[in-house]
Amino acid sequence: MKVTKKIELKVNRMKEGTTFKYQQLGVNQDEYIAAAKAVERLVKKGVIKRTSTGVFYKPKQSVFGELKPKEEELLKPYLFRDGKRIAYITGSTLYNRMGLTTQVPKTIKVASKVKRVVTKIAKTQVKPVKSYVEVSNGNYYLLEILDALKDFKTISDMDKKSAIGLLTNKISNLVEDDLLKLVRYALKYPPRATALLGAILEASSKNQVEVLKNSLNPLTSYNMGIKEDILPTAPKWNIN
Template sequence: MTYLSATIQEQIKAIPDDTSFGYGQLTIPARQYQSAAKVLERLQKKGLIRKLSKGIFYKPKKTIFGEKKPGEEQILKPYLYRDSQRIAYITGTYLYNQMGLTTQVPAIIQIASRDRRIFINRGTIQATAVKSYVDVSEDNYRLLGLLDALKDMKDIADLDLQAAIEIVTNQIRQLTKGELTEIVGYALKYPPRVRALLGAILSVMGKAAIAKILKESLNPLTVFKLGINDRLLPSAPEWNIQ
């Protein structure tokens, strides 16, 4: 067995079953991709891995019903990374469905990235690109997803506003002090309505001091018509949210 073959097999052993991966998840130099392709082809013939699409593979998970194929998130995972670094994340209706904000399931998934436009058309999986407001990393993509939900709150299909505010507020409550500081910083890159809604939620949580910079970034004469009153969010009036 060659060194490259042994290296690839050891790395694949460490990948959990039912998990997709691409060349970027294998720590091999690009100049060896052609040789690596032959190794991966042999592993496919042995049934150790399966091919999802060009350059994308997975380790099959055995069940009593046969082999289980990875779900959408696992299939998309290799597209969200470059050189093992996260550069994109799933957003839009698919994310909001996962958050419990809507029952809608999109036919086309949205993938947000700062510097890369990602389009996918692989069988039943279709994805289109949207622009991220900031650079994406493993540490911040969940925070950006929360901000996206605030940004789209008014336009999410099949949305119960009261339940949505409770869901997002509960997720923000779970953030650490450092993460709260980070999400406020990222919010400054988002549209004013996002800053206002995040500020109102933080105020309800007793985090007015952290929200102060958001208040200072807003035009005091701007009114945000989001269909949210003080019954849904007690601090809405002080943030000019209606």
């Protein structure tokens, strides 16, 4: 089968809104030049769109016209390697999605332990952040929570009382196995994140509190702008 036909069939089978790189087209290394020309023709026809260098997506159509994929989908080729997750979106983009802030960032931060993601999505710059633990599909949503705890003081345009409520709800709804992993990962994060997690767990009458408490210096205090009426256990964890 000719390369052009092979790529057209592959693209036709893709769901609308799917992003992909050349590697997902199933072409051999010696077919890349022909593949690049075939892809370029599809771009000119409007069958696919280019989102950044070497990354494309199949547009999704609606009654209101063409819908552009969300950041998570546009960045998907960078978040996975050989089908396995190695990175996740963090920073203000994540906190906006979590409902912690209404701020829309000018840059998107991508955290990974094994890869530096530097690219541009339309006019939005994508910058790399080092993850504290190796990222996988089975833990990235826990690292998102820990990132929010770590950055709690610096999240812009945030109502602290509502934020504590949202984070408490997320943590309280975790299954026991995920809660154990969350605590284990917290020990690799800065102490302020560990302390805030401990305070939330104690306020929710959860286990694993002592593990977190024993990892902290009892003489260290954490200025996070959290008053006792927002989180009653905060003083016990030297959080103010």
